[in-house]
Amino acid sequence: MPSSKKILYFISSALSTTISVGLLGFGMSQQWSTTTVLCARNGADDLNGTAVVTMGLFKGLLLRDGCPGFQIESSFSAFEKLVDTGGAPPALHFLSVILLALCLLFSAGSILLSLYNSVSNPYQTCMGYVGVYVCSSLSASLSVLVLILFVINVSVTSLAEDVVFSVDESVDLGKKSVEMKVGYFLVIPYTVLSLVAIGLIYFYEHAAYTHKQEQEKPTEDAPMETMMY
Template identity: 65%
Template sequence: MVLCLLVLCLLFSACSILICLYNSISNPYETYMGPIGVYTCSSLSACLSVLALIVFVLNINVTNMAEDLVKNFAGGLLVDLKNKSSEMQLGYYLIIPYTVLCLGAIAVIYNYDHAAYKQRKEQQRPTEDAPKEIMMY
């Protein structure tokens, strides 16, 4: 299940990258899904990576999956496990910077979209410094 979640993270991350590349290369007036597409793909990727982290930790610490796996691969031998411990290796901790970078991408896209919205609203309202005669026309 954790591997499936990580594959989905990779898929959504690739979609986010492809949407960014398409929007930066294509005609500026024709974008594919705009910032909403990148925002959606990045947020799905970040949520799935956090879910993969949680499921992996619960699977290792709460269940007896690691012990059962050792017993199954021992063949016909009787195995008595003592001093059982679980250790998170480098691969687990590399998901954390990935999640942080996805959240950073979401923050950048949100700030960009908010600034563009604010600029559009400022351009739509009339200037308050102009004389009243000009504003009447």
């Protein structure tokens, strides 16, 4: 039976990862970015209209104001729309979603291993500390990669422009500005909590190793009075 200290650390690690999964799951259902593009009808002197493309992982929204027309709003499926436009944006978007799914999978593995270690002392290395390290490390690393890929997709590629052109090609587009939304920012606490889970296990393992080393000190390191007995 594990010690109470081990139980506390591994339960805390599982709790940290569980909270991170809840945050990420909620974030995946929210809006991730809003891109505002200046636009006008072909041949117009001034780009006095705007097209606002709001992207989530699964749904999107296009609001056109004077681009052309007045306050025209349309929603779309992110996957279907991006597949229709083609190019790099759909590839990066799909990759981001797949990596997030892997994050959830590895987090689930970390939770299960932490709970298993809180009620047992597994001899198998992959079922002990190393398993938790690997799962949580992969979760944190992949989530950071998602943060980079998604912001590149909405800022560098022509994702927003392609969405606008897919609705109306008779427009001229100009400068765009990007604002990241709550869904994107919730990936950050997910990453932090995954690292916290790793830190908790590391602190316990380090303390346990130090305690074991102190108990296994060779006899010659003991005081002379102790050796006489």
